[in-house]
Amino acid sequence: MQTEARVGAVMDGRGSAAGGAVVVDGGPSRKLITQHRHQSQIGTVPQLLAGGVAGAISKTCTAPLARLTILFQLQGMHANAASLKKASIWQEASRIVHEEGFRAFWKGNLVTIAHRLPYSSISFYAFERYKNVLQLILGVESQGENITADLCIRLVGGGLAGITAASVTYPLDLVRTRLAAQTNVIYYRGIWHALQTISREEGIAGLYKGMGATLLGVGPNLAISFSVYDTVRSYWQSHRPDDSTVLVSLACGSLSGVASSTVTFPLDLVRRRIQLEGAGGRAHVYKTGLFGTFSHIIRTEGLRGLYRGILPEYYKVVPSIGIVFMTYEKMKQLLSDID
Template structure:
């Protein structure tokens, strides 16, 4: 449609029908343009999330495997996590493709999750500026930080709630090693519903929402603050380099702050797999206490190293791709 429109504009310009961008802008009503802008934001966010997750899938799987090591193992028998050792084991026992085990469901989850996340963030941010009266005034750094933090937290909670069953499926597929209990997305959804009931698809949601709100809030607020500071001091630097660097730093900040909550979330998601006994029978605080007692404080950060290796390129790629696609779609829509 875009190519046809551009061709039509080019062909008609010699006859004075649609001579330039100014006259072509009347082809769409404000209502239509608003819908195109919303669709562009959703598409840019979804593609950015899916692309980022695919690039970092091997490190993501290693993180999950380390996070769940202490669930059914004796604390004394737990070896020191070694990325190289675990990667070699996966390669030798499961093959190269195993590094992307569960990546299909990751993409199926990340497309709607990132779309809803980025889209709702933009709208929550606009709403926050409007209700606080900062929409048409130059706000202070602290005020902007507050808006970005709250909007990011609300966006994360919205996106996680809307797509949670797919996140659960992805964790269970990625955590499988020698024993294959689930064979695919639909089989996993059906099996969980049959074995654990429909509410089994939302196992660990409470912990997820407690963690994802602050995580996304920190990620967005750090990213926006760093990006704004960078652009004000070095306005001519490459947009791609700015987004990649600020996105990576924001990912490190959010992962460090919320990693124990993410670890509890993963373990809660794996409760009762294949009829296994429930390990953690208490809430969030009780589970955190149990992990510290069994594995020490270091147990709360089991898998943090591959998480860092993943999050630096992952979040950077995600923000960079989102900003690039957003500008690209904006340019396309202006030609309609």
């Protein structure tokens, strides 16, 4: 869920990936710095648009794996965990094709795009604002003066930006989960029907089910991503300084995605299940809040129950971040030329 925010924050904070060049001391450095500052001043709107488009394209390309992840996460919610078969990605994918058709892999993708565009835009914008405020508070005039302060600014700023974006766009995320979780029985006919039905049957508060788990997972997700990305990237560049910046960013970004997903996946699973509480008039399963839901899953399904669907999640993370990086770079290049 936080990939695009993470990508935009890292690339903007590091400078090298966004600017396409590494500034070194010497005569040409002033020219490159001037160009980078000029791009930052005129590129705010194109950057937001590029991030939103990159997120939408990435989500569309990895939608089949995203839906498989959701379906696996929900296994055991309305069934006896002991009777569940061992999760098989290919069996579930075959079932979707035979019972629902190939297009069902993209079920709920329209609301995903509707959610991702504003989510990415708010993330980028909020990160810039939070970063400026934190720089003033810590007395950091420019990036690179203090590595510890820079890392702290990126971690806190990225976490606050993710929380802000998630809070504003959360109802769309909940609707996306419910649409993707539908199999043969169609209860919600679309975005607006789902929003209206949930509001009518569960109240306005129903649109924010699972928000606590979401906000709780946003901070650690971005913190781990930034830490892993910066550490591995610095180590890589110190040992292989001539490697392609794009290649290094893709590899380190993918690794950071896998690391953050591994740690925060249980929170994501709990969030999905709480979002499905009461969907389609079904009985409530978890009635004791966030921590009670954790306890219920561990008691009935074991610790492995918290990681149902982690395999398709891994398969999704690497291409998703790769597509985001490539699309983001290309969109920025095209929009800069137009500008």
